[in-house]
Amino acid sequence: MHRRGGVGLAAFDRHEQSKRSFAQLSSALSQSQVDHLHSQLNQFRAALARFASTHRESIRSDPTFRHEFQQMCSSIGVDPLAGPRKGGWWAEMLGLGDWQYELGVQIVDVCVSTRERNGGVIEMSELVRLVSKLRGVSGGVITEEDVVRSIKTLQPLGAGYQVVDIGGRKMVRSVVKELDEDQSVVLEIAQLEGGRIVEDILVQRKGWTRERARAALENMVHRDGLCWLDDQDEECGRAYWVPSAMQWDV
Amino acid sequence: MSVPASTFLLPSIHSAPPFFTQQPNPSTQAIAVEHWTHLILSYARHRRLFVLRVEDAETTGSDWDEILRNPRINRKLLPPYLSHILSVMVASDAAAYEPPKQTRSVLVHWRSPDEWAQALHSWATATGQLNTILTFYDITDPPIESELTGIPIPLLRKAIAILSKTNRAQMIGVADGEGVRIFAAGR
Numbered sequence: 292m293h294r295r296g297g298v299g300l301a302a303f304d305r306h307e308q309s310k311r312s313f314a315q316l317s318s319a320l321s322q323s324q325v326d327h328l329h330s331q332l333n334q335f336r337a338a339l340a341r342f343a344s345t346h347r348e349s350i351r352s353d354p355t356f357r358h359e360f361q362q363m364c365s366s367i368g369v370d371p372l373a374g375p376r377k378g379g380w381w382a383e384m385l386g387l388g389d390w391q392y393e394l395g396v397q398i399v400d401v402c403v404s405t406r407e408r409n410g411g412v413i414e415m416s417e418l419v420r421l422v423s424k425l426r427g428v429s430g431g432v433i434t435e436e437d438v439v440r441s442i443k444t445l446q447p448l449g450a451g452y453q454v455v456d457i458g459g460r461k462m463v464r465s466v467v468k469e470l471d472e473d474q475s476v477v478l479e480i481a482q483l484e485g486g487r488i489v490e491d492i493l494v495q496r497k498g499w500t501r502e503r504a505r506a507a508l509e510n511m512v513h514r515d516g517l518c519w520l521d522d523q524d525e526e527c528g529r530a531y532w533v534p535s536a537m538q539w540d541v
Numbered sequence: 542m543s544v545p546a547s548t549f550l551l552p553s554i555h556s557a558p559p560f561f562t563q564q565p566n567p568s569t570q571a572i573a574v575e576h577w578t579h580l581i582l583s584y585a586r587h588r589r590l591f592v593l594r595v596e597d598a599e600t601t602g603s604d605w606d607e608i609l610r611n612p613r614i615n616r617k618l619l620p621p622y623l624s625h626i627l628s629v630m631v632a633s634d635a636a637a638y639e640p641p642k643q644t645r646s647v648l649v650h651w652r653s654p655d656e657w658a659q660a661l662h663s664w665a666t667a668t669g670q671l672n673t674i675l676t677f678y679d680i681t682d683p684p685i686e687s688e689l690t691g692i693p694i695p696l697l698r699k700a701i702a703i704l705s706k707t708n709r710a711q712m713i714g715v716a717d718g719e720g721v722r723i724f725a726a727g728r
Contacts, residue, residue: 449575512569
């Protein structure tokens with residue numbers, strides 16, 4: 292009669308022995324899996340680096356290629372703009388993050404320098420034209436899409452840059468709650484008048500031209516929603532009301 | 542049956558002159574129309590008014606004068622603006638054009654057709670009129686005044702249609718027009 296496990300004390304030893312062997316085998320297996328994974332990751336990195344070095348220039352200079360690249364990134368769930376903390380090597384290798392931020396700075400430059408002229412609202416095509424001019428020929432071609440993307444990267448700064456649709460036209464607005472001097476004057480007088488403000492008051496008290504008064508008021512109605520229009524005013528026919536200065540709660 | 546107008550408490554925005562002007566800024570306008578919708582619905586509910594017409598803003602003496610006008614600040618809602626407000630209300634199902642295919646007159650949904658259907662069913666149950674044939678007149682002008690007293694026929698039809706979908710009502714032709722039979726629950 293032969294028992295596989297054996298009998299007596301020797302059986303315990305054998306049992307221990309086989310347990311140890313299994314443990315060794317299992318750790319060897321996982322080690323090889325980890326190694327495999329590492330080598331895959333290295334390959335991926337190398338491929339990416341190759342991709343980056345080959346196409347870096349195209350990505351920066353060719354808007355169509357850039358668009359395709361962005362699409363590819365979003366479809367595989369990689370953010371090419373991710374900062375140095377998360378997946379930074381990706382952004383570093385391509386230099387796309389810097390490229391995007393650089394464009395952002397140029398957008399701010401154009402918006403601020405034209406603010407006096409346009410009151411903080413600039414049409415998209417005009418912005419693209421001015422930014423392209425600023426970048427010069429070597430900067431490559433940029434598109435609306437690039438501008439929109441860069442404006443998004445500006446969001447953490449809290450400067451209130453925003454793409455808005457005004458009557459079907461894309462506009463970039465760079466003043467949100469920031470008031471210009473004229474608006475502050477209007478708000479100040481409205482406060483004294485219980486909310487009501489008309490062109491005549493601004494012309495008489497502040498010596499503004501009628502055009503300036505009208506522009507300031509119309510802007511506050513249309514652009515900022517800071518005023519409500521009243522076209523049944525007994526005195527002037529057309530009056531503006533500042534809700535924040537009125538006695539009713541909206 | 543109408544409640545006297547004077548007991549309605551007007552919201553403070555009703556004393557703001559620009560409230561009576563259509564706003565050129567879309568977001569401001571959306572806020573204003575939201576206030577108008579709320580005001581129209583609560584006033585209609587308060588006075589049990591069902592129909593609002595663009596004409597109500599054209600002439601004085603309508604049921605709606607109290608909210609469409611504010612003589613203290615000399616402002617009134619002008620017909621084009623009322624017409625716009627009505628279109629927004631219809632779009633959000635707070636009202637329905639009645640008759641359909643015109644835009645001058647609406648039924649105000651201070652209760653939704655669903656809620657009216659429920660009210661009709663509860664009333665029939667509470668007054669022991671389940672399974673009997675009721676004419677429209679029995680419902681709109683019952684001997685004992687009910688929630689449904691004075692409900693316009695088109696709205697009543699909608700309520701019945703809703704109950705019919707769950708087999709809780711059935712339209713029946715009767716000698717002098719139309720009637721309805723209401724059932725306890727879906728069959």
